[in-house]
Amino acid sequence: MAVLVTGGGGYIGTHVCVELLNHGYDIVVVDNFSNSSVEGINRVKTITGKTFKIYQTDLLHKRKLIDIFEQNSINSVIHLAGYKSVGESTEKPIKYYANNIISTINICEIMKKFDVKKIVFSSSATVYAPSNNHQPISENFPLGATNPYGRTKLIIEHFLSDLSQSDSDWSIGILRYFNPVGAHSSGLIGEDPKGVPNNLVPYLARVAIGKLPVLSIFGNDYPTMDGTGVRDYIHVVDLAQGHVYALQKVESTTGIDRYNLGTGKGYSVLEMVHSYEKASGRKIPYEIAPRRKGDVAICYADPSKARNELGWVAKIGLKEMCQDSWNWQQNNPNGYEGDHPSPLNALKR
Numbered sequence: 001m002a003v004l005v006t007g008g009g010g011y012i013g014t015h016v017c018v019e020l021l022n023h024g025y026d027i028v029v030v031d032n033f034s035n036s037s038v039e040g041i042n043r044v045k046t047i048t049g050k051t052f053k054i055y056q057t058d059l060l061h062k063r064k065l066i067d068i069f070e071q072n073s074i075n076s077v078i079h080l081a082g083y084k085s086v087g088e089s090t091e092k093p094i095k096y097y098a099n100n101i102i103s104t105i106n107i108c109e110i111m112k113k114f115d116v117k118k119i120v121f122s123s124s125a126t127v128y129a130p131s132n133n134h135q136p137i138s139e140n141f142p143l144g145a146t147n148p149y150g151r152t153k154l155i156i157e158h159f160l161s162d163l164s165q166s167d168s169d170w171s172i173g174i175l176r177y178f179n180p181v182g183a184h185s186s187g188l189i190g191e192d193p194k195g196v197p198n199n200l201v202p203y204l205a206r207v208a209i210g211k212l213p214v215l216s217i218f219g220n221d222y223p224t225m226d227g228t229g230v231r232d233y234i235h236v237v238d239l240a241q242g243h244v245y246a247l248q249k250v251e252s253t254t255g256i257d258r259y260n261l262g263t264g265k266g267y268s269v270l271e272m273v274h275s276y277e278k279a280s281g282r283k284i285p286y287e288i289a290p291r292r293k294g295d296v297a298i299c300y301a302d303p304s305k306a307r308n309e310l311g312w313v314a315k316i317g318l319k320e321m322c323q324d325s326w327n328w329q330q331n332n333p334n335g336y337e338g339d340h341p342s343p344l345n346a347l348k349r
């Protein structure tokens with residue numbers, strides 16, 4: 001019996017695959033590699049010493065999904081595949097709605113056809129309505145995404161809830177990620193954004209290594225301890241382990257549940273800069289820029305539901321998050337080979 005991991009080639013996907021394999025699960029990966037590299041999957045095999053099947057396929061192709069279910073003994077799904085850039089989603093809403101939503105409907109339709117009704121879904125803290133004065137955020141906080149990407153996550157959450165209502169055999173775990181950062185301690189897998197990174201930590205990494213000249217800090221007049229934005233950064237290995245705990249819960253129950261995956265601690269942009277300077281031993285030049293549209297001052301999780309109901313807690317601190325990010329950046333200054341789309345036959349068999 002295997003877990004089907006959609007989007008297993010991505011930043012979070014590769015780390016989830018490592019944790020599943022380390023916990024003794026068999027996995028099958030499906031990814032279209034539109035925003036990831038087969039080299040990441042090769043490295044999952046190197047880290048774990050295990051092998052597994054990979055399908056380079058788009059979840060929009062139902063026939064191919066049926067083939068995967070026919071060819072493998074799948075009994076649960078971790079669904080991570082999806083487009084995830086907030087900025088791009090505002091420019092290309094059709095691309096985001098069509099891909100993220102239809103691919104989820106397809107995967108659930110085929111799961112139902114094969115009587116596989118256990119799924120863990122990758123959602124985001126972006127589904128919560130923006131709030132500057134009510135922290136930390138627990139799962140019953142009001143919902144209300146502010147951009148097309150976030151709305152696709154919210155719509156999928158509603159869809160999964162309707163699915164659960166319609167058939168009590170389904171077991172669904174929704175994971176709302178806060179800000180995943182860092183990399184596997186081996187330095188073999190990590191975040192490899194295309195072009196100029198949008199998110200803080202990959203941007204810091206590029207400045208530290210000298211590929212970008214200066215960090216723009218988006219606002220220093222927020223009502224926070226030093227005026228810069230505060231977020232709940234969580235090490236990607238902790239996040240990946242959260243998926244294993246959620247899967248174990250999904251395997252043993254039915255119904256639907258939502259869990260925050262965060263540390264419960266917030267750090268400001270300036271604290272991140274200083275921590276990254278320590279980790280890298282490099283000075284990080286920065287300038288203060290205007291606030292970024294859509295940003296809130298503070299956002300951090302109440303992770304107690306995941307602790308109480310899944311038995312999961314984030315263990316890795318800020319120092320290691322920055323050290324592991326830097327280790328990955330130094331070992332892979334051009335990411336995975338410098339270019340992303342690689343033919344599937346480059347995969348290690």
Ligand code: UD1
Nearest residue numbers: 086124126179180198199200203216217218229269294295
């Ligand atoms: C962003 C996304 C969110 C997504 C998450 C994934 C937006 C509005 N939100 O969250 O939907 O789930 O990434 O991790 O894009 N910052 C700078 N300079 C930079 C980059 C960021 O000062 O060059 C600041 C931001 O203003 C913010 C903090 O760093 O205060 C974190 O930003 P970022 O890493 O982009 O994450 P979020 O905005 O929290």
